[in-house]
């Protein structure tokens with residue numbers, strides 16, 4: 001019972017500051033909390049919003065995911081706002097929980113009947129409604145891809161997974177997948193974050 005994470009994050013080409021970020025923290029109950037955030041726009045103001053998301057998630061990591069996003073909304077009022085999502089991985093129960101707001105996508109294999117959607121809206125701006133939490137159990141070998149809109153969403157996950165079969169050390173596959181996706185499907189006009197989570 002374990003899981004592995006691959007990641008790529010970078011600022012918009014030509015920019016020094018990345019308005020996207022991701023984080024992974026271990027909760028006191030032993031589950032993992034993975035977060036991804038895209039501060040609106042780019043540069044310092046986007047980063048400021050993303051940093052507020054990061055700090056809030058770390059401070060309240062033991063709370064339920066939707067509640068953490070509500071706390072993020074309050075913390076981001078007065079910033080540019082952000083899109084953001086949280087994935088909780090319970091490797092002991094083989095259970096994942098996802099909640100997101102705005103342009104963060106969570107992609108899964110077609111065969112897995114778990115296709116969570118982020119709610120509309122912006123964290124830190126406008127009317128707030130606590131997002132719905134999607135939950136599912138999984139069999140070992142399942143995948144979740146979380147990405148900001150710096151990645152085009154139309155990639156074929158099944159095909160990308162077939163490109164990994166030649167990699168002898170399975171725990172390296174998530175990183176290779178994240179790099180393959182960033183290499184083939186990134187937009188060149190936005191900050192980018194791709195997380196590939198392999199539930200072993």
Ligand SMILES: [Mn+2]
Nearest residue numbers: 038149150190
């Ligand atoms: Mn973006």
